[in-house]
Amino acid sequence: MLLGNDLQGIGAQLGRLGFATTMIENADTQRMAEAVRSFVAKARHGSTTLFLFRGAMLRLGQSNILLPSDARGASEEAARSVGIDLNAIESDLSQRGASTKIIIVDAVGSGAAAEAFGIPRGSPPALELHEGTLAIVNTSTEPQKGLQGTAGAAVDLFLPELLRQTSIPNVTLEQAFAKTRNAVAKATAGRQVPLVSSSLTSDFYITANVPAVAPSAAGATADGDGAVKEASPQAGETFRDCDTCPELVVVPSGEFAMGSTDSEFEKPQHRVVLAKPFAVGRYEVTFAQWDACAAAKACRADIDDHGFGRADRPVIDVSWDEAQAFVKWLSSQTKQTYRLPTEAEWEYAARAGSRSVFPWGATVGNAKANCDDCSGNPARTTLPVGSFRPNAFGLFDTAGNAAEWVDDCWNGSYRSAPSDGSSWRTGQCQMRVLRGGAFANKASAVRSSARFRYDRDVRYYTNGFRVARDL
Numbered sequence: 001m002l003l004g005n006d007l008q009g010i011g012a013q014l015g016r017l018g019f020a021t022t023m024i025e026n027a028d029t030q031r032m033a034e035a036v037r038s039f040v041a042k043a044r045h046g047s048t049t050l051f052l053f054r055g056a057m058l059r060l061g062q063s064n065i066l067l068p069s070d071a072r073g074a075s076e077e078a079a080r081s082v083g084i085d086l087n088a089i090e091s092d093l094s095q096r097g098a099s100t101k102i103i104i105v106d107a108v109g110s111g112a113a114a115e116a117f118g119i120p121r122g123s124p125p126a127l128e129l130h131e132g133t134l135a136i137v138n139t140s141t142e143p144q145k146g147l148q149g150t151a152g153a154a155v156d157l158f159l160p161e162l163l164r165q166t167s168i169p170n171v172t173l174e175q176a177f178a179k180t181r182n183a184v185a186k187a188t189a190g191r192q193v194p195l196v197s198s199s200l201t202s203d204f205y206i207t208a209n210v211p212a213v214a215p216s217a218a219g220a221t222a223d224g225d226g227a228v229k230e231a232s233p234q235a236g237e238t239f240r241d242c243d244t245c246p247e248l249v250v251v252p253s254g255e256f257a258m259g260s261t262d263s264e265f266e267k268p269q270h271r272v273v274l275a276k277p278f279a280v281g282r283y284e285v286t287f288a289q290w291d292a293c294a295a296a297k298a299c300r301a302d303i304d305d306h307g308f309g310r311a312d313r314p315v316i317d318v319s320w321d322e323a324q325a326f327v328k329w330l331s332s333q334t335k336q337t338y339r340l341p342t343e344a345e346w347e348y349a350a351r352a353g354s355r356s357v358f359p360w361g362a363t364v365g366n367a368k369a370n371c372d373d374c375s376g377n378p379a380r381t382t383l384p385v386g387s388f389r390p391n392a393f394g395l396f397d398t399a400g401n402a403a404e405w406v407d408d409c410w411n412g413s414y415r416s417a418p419s420d421g422s423s424w425r426t427g428q429c430q431m432r433v434l435r436g437g438a439f440a441n442k443a444s445a446v447r448s449s450a451r452f453r454y455d456r457d458v459r460y461y462t463n464g465f466r467v468a469r470d471l
Contacts, residue, residue, distance in 0.1 A: 001021070001022045001023075001024070001035060001036075001039040001050075001051055001052070002021060002022070002023040002024070002052045002053075002054075003024050003027055003032060003035065003036075003051075003052070003053045003054070003055065003066070019050055022035070022038075022039065026069045027068055027069060028068050028069055028070040029068045029070055029071070029082045031068075032066075032068040032069075032084065033068075033084065036084055036089060039051065040089065040092045040093060040096065043092075043093050043096040043097070043098040044096070044097065044098070045096070045097030045098075045099075046097065046098075046099045047097070047098050047099065047100075048098070048099065048100040048101075048102070049093055049098045049100070049101050049102065050102040050103075050104070051089060051093075051101070051102070051103050051104070052103075052104040052105075052106075053066050053086070053104070053105050053106070053107070054105075054106040054107075054159070055067060055068075055069070055106075055107065056071070056107060056110040056112075056113035056114075057086070057105060057107035057110050057125070057137075057139075058079050058083070058110060058113060058114055058117065058119055059119075059125055059126060060076055060079060060080060060119070061126075062087070062126045062128070062362065063080075063085045063086075063087055063088075063126070064085065064086040064087055064105075064125045064126060064127070064137075065079050065080060065083035065084070065085055065086075066083055066084050066085075066086055066105075067079065067082065067083045067113055068082060068083070070082075071083065071113065072116075073116070073117055074116070074117060074118055075117060075118055076117065076118070076119060078117060079117045079119070086103070086105065086125075086127075087126075087127070087128060089103075090103060090129065090130065090133055090135075091130065094130035094131075094132070094133070098132070099132050100132050100133075100134075100200070100204055101130075101132060101133040101134070102133075102134055102135075102173065103133065103134070103135035103136070103137075104135075104136055104162065105125075105135070105136070105137040105138065106138045106158050106159055107125075107137065107138065107139050108138055108139060108140040108158070108192060110139065110140075111140070125137045125139065125195055126356070126361075126362055127195070127197045127356075127361055128361050128362060128363065128365075129197055129198070129199040129360070129361060130199065131199050131201060132199060132200060132201065133197075133198070133199050133200070134173055134174060134177065134196075134197075134198045134199075134200050134204070135195075135196070135197045135198070136162070136177045136180065136181065136194050136195070136196050136197075137194060137195045137197075138158040138184065138192060138194040138195075139192070139194075139195070140188075140191055140192045157183075157184050157187050157188065157192070158180070158184050158192065158194065161180050161183050161184055161187075162176070162177075162180045165177075165179045165180045165183075170205065171205070172203045172204060172205055173204045173205070174196075174198055174200065174203070174204070174392075175236065175394075177194075177196045177198075177392070178196055178236055178352075178392050178393065178394065179236050180194060181193065181194040181195075181196050181353050181392065182236060182252040185252065185254050185353070186252060186253070186254075190254055190255045190273075193254065193353050194353070195353060195354060195355070196352070196353060196354075196392035197354065197360060197361060197392070198360070198389060198392070199360065199368075199389070200389065201389070236249070236250060236252075236393075236394065237249070237250045238250075238282060238394065239279075241330075241334040241336055241469075242333060242334055244288075244289060244292045245289075245330060245333075245334060246281045246282070246283065246285055246286075246289055246330075246466070246467050247281070247282045247283065248279040248280065248281060248282060248467075248469055249279065249280060249281075249282045249393060249394045249395060250277055250278075250279050250471065251277060251278055251279065251280055251345075251348070251349045251393055252277050253274050253275055253276050253277050254273075254274055254348070254353075255271060255272060255273040255274065256271075256272060256347075256348050256351060256353075256355075257269050257270070257271060257272075257355070258270055258271075258272045258344055258347055258348075258414065258417075258449075259414050259449055260357075260447070260449035262447070262449065263449075263450075264412070264413060265412060265413060265451055266414070266449045266450070266451060267413055267414060268413070268414055268415065269414075270414055270417060270419060271419060272344045272348065272418075272419055272420070272421055273419065273420060273421070274344070274345065274348055274420075274421040275420065275421075276471070277471055278341075278345060278468060278469070278470060278471055279468065279469040279470075279471055280341055280345065280346075280349050280395065280466065280467070280468045280469075281395075281466035281467045281468070282390075282394060282395060282396060283314075283385035283386055283396050283397065283466065284314035284315075284385050284396075284397055284401060284402050284404060284464050284465065284466045285314065285315050285323075285326065285464060285465055285466055285467060286311065286312050286313060286314060286315060286385055287303075287305060287309075287310035287311060287312075287313055287314075287315045288310065288311050288312060289315070290303060290315040290318070290326065291310065293325075293326050293329045293330075296329065296333075298325060298326075298328075298329035298332075299322065299325055299326055299329060300318075300322055300325075303315060303316075303317055303318055303322075304317050304461075305317075306461050308381045308382045309382070309384075311384075312384040312385055312386075313382045313383070313384055313385070314382055314385055314397070314401055314402040314464040315402075315464050315465075316382060316402050316461055316462060316463060316464045317459045317460065317461050317463065318405075318459060318463065318464060318465070319455075319456060319457050319458055319459050319463075320340075320405045320432040320454070320456035320457070321456055321457050322459075323340060323405045323465040324340070326465075326467075327339050327340060327467055330467065336469055336470070337469060337470040338467050338468070338469050339407060339467070339468050339469070339470075340405055340406055340407040340465060340467065340468060341406050341407065341466070341467075341468035342406060342407050342408060342421060342422060342423040342424075342468075343406045343407070343408040343423070343424065343433050343435065343451070344417075344418065344421040344422070345406075345421055345468060346398075346404065346406045346435045346436075347435065347448060347449065348421070349393055349395055349398070350391065350395065350398035350399070350435070350436065350448050351391075351448050352391040352392035352393035352395065353392055353393075354391075354392065354448070356448075357447050357448065357449075358399060358446070358447060358448060359391040359392070359398060359399065359448060360389075360391075364443040364446075367388070368388055368389070368399075369388055369397075369399040369400035369401070369443075369446055370382070370383050370387065370388070370397070370400040370401045370439045371399070371400040371437060371438070371439060371440075371441050371442065371443055371445070371446045372439070372440060372441060372442050372443075373442050373443050374399075374400060374443055374446070378439075379439060380439060380440065381439060382401055382402060382439055383401060383439070385397055385401070387401075397436075398436050398448070399436060399437065399446040399447075399448070400436065400437055400438060400439060400441070400446045401436075401438065401439055401464075402436075402438055402439070402462060402463065402464030402465075403434040403435070403436055403437055403438040403441075403452065403462050403463050403464065404434060404435050404436045404463075404464060404465050404466055405432060405433075405434055405463065405464070405465040406432070406433045406434070406435055406465075407423040407432075408423050408424040408425075408427075408432065408433045409424055409425060409426060409427040409428060409429035409431070409432065409433075410427055410428045410429075410431040410432060410433055410453035411424060411426075411427035411428065428453070429456075430455060430456060431453040431454060431455055431456065432453065432454065432456045433451055433452070433453055434451070434452040434453065434454055434463060435450070435451055435452075436450075437450055437452075438462035438463070439462065440462050441462070
């Protein structure tokens with residue numbers, strides 16, 4: 001179902017993609033409520049549903065209230081009385097057995113509505129998804145709807161880009177949403193960074209049910225004088241530099257609010273701008289990759305797996321200094337600049353555009369990560385990398401499994417921290433920072449903003465790492 005204005009072209013394209021669409025434009029309170037009730041009632045066990053809303057949305061507590069065209073009022077109560085909670089729509093669809101719920105919200109023009117209802121502008125959405133839901137929500141940090149065109153009219157970037165990405169054959173819907181977010185964020189210089197959140201348990205292809213082939217970083221093109229030059233990987237692409245190298249994903253440039261108010265270690269929240277894209281390990285470095293380095297006599301061979309298993313389990317019980325030996329070996333083998341991610345790069349990549357406590361939402365949920373209270377039956381051991389869903393940038397296990405060394409020296413707060421994403425090279429440099437928490441930690445330690453420290457030359461059985469690489 002489509003609710004909003006100027007949706008004819010979108011409805012036509014969704015029809016070509018196989019969706020039976022119901023479109024309601026300029027829906028007032030009554031029509032909107034009736035349309036949503038009818039839409040939910042059509043959901044059946046195992047069905048795929050798509051809900052698209054274009055209009056004003058207000059964040060009220062843990063609710064996301066969609067406002068009809070005739071919404072008026074000057075209080076939170078008034079907004080709740082005329083609007084419909086997006087979270088309730090998703091919950092109702094889940095209760096009716098819909099197996100895949102696709103939610104698209106274009107709510108850039110919500111600032112004026114928030115002010116009219118006496119609600120602070122700019123509160124991010126709060127999505128708590130049931131299994132089988134994929135959502136993308138476009139909001140803005142500024143009053144304007146988007147960029148200004150040559151005639152001064154607002155240019156809608158989000159929906160055209162979303163339709164373009166979802167029209168590409170053999171691309172999963174999660175990939176299309178992630179690429180849409182990256183493109184809009186880049187085009188608006190960070191003023192619009194759509195939130196992508198997923199609880200899908202399998203890949204969903206909107207155009208063809210055939211897995212896509214990952215683009216290669218080794219692709220080459222010829223310029224006008226016949227010289228051959230290597231193509232640069234683009235944001236969202238995955239690649240490897242060698243058969244035994246960690247798989248990398250390209251993270252786009254952008255900006256974010258680093259830290260939180262939950263701990264003195266995480267204060268003050270501060271704006272960080274990453275001016276260039278970079279590549280980061282899609283998974284934590286595994287024992288198989290470490291053992292390849294050990295076989296080359298560049299890494300220690302006596303790393304203990306503590307009986308958890310090797311192969312595709314994350315390497316653990318390595319010190320920061322030993323992790324540095326691994327990235328030095330990778331650099332020598334590939335002639336590329338491998339390193340540990342900076343702390344800012346790590347949090348930016350782990351959040352993947354989200355502003356919530358965890359990459360997937362406000363609460364830890366169940367079975368979304370490997371930690372001591374992340375499920376009803378915790379493993380209390382490492383698990384093979386990639387055992388849970390990736391975040392919106394395509395990274396796995398940024399919450400739990402193994403705690404991850406980053407490059408920075410330890411500082412007890414973010415006062416005077418770099419704002420450009422670079423490594424913090426001053427402070428207590430005998431201790432280095434760990435991020436992401438581990439299988440032995442509680443959920444509070446696997447929050448996107450949580451940070452720890454450990455002596456750089458000391459091993460611990462929960463500590464591992466992932467790599468980064470300059471582009």
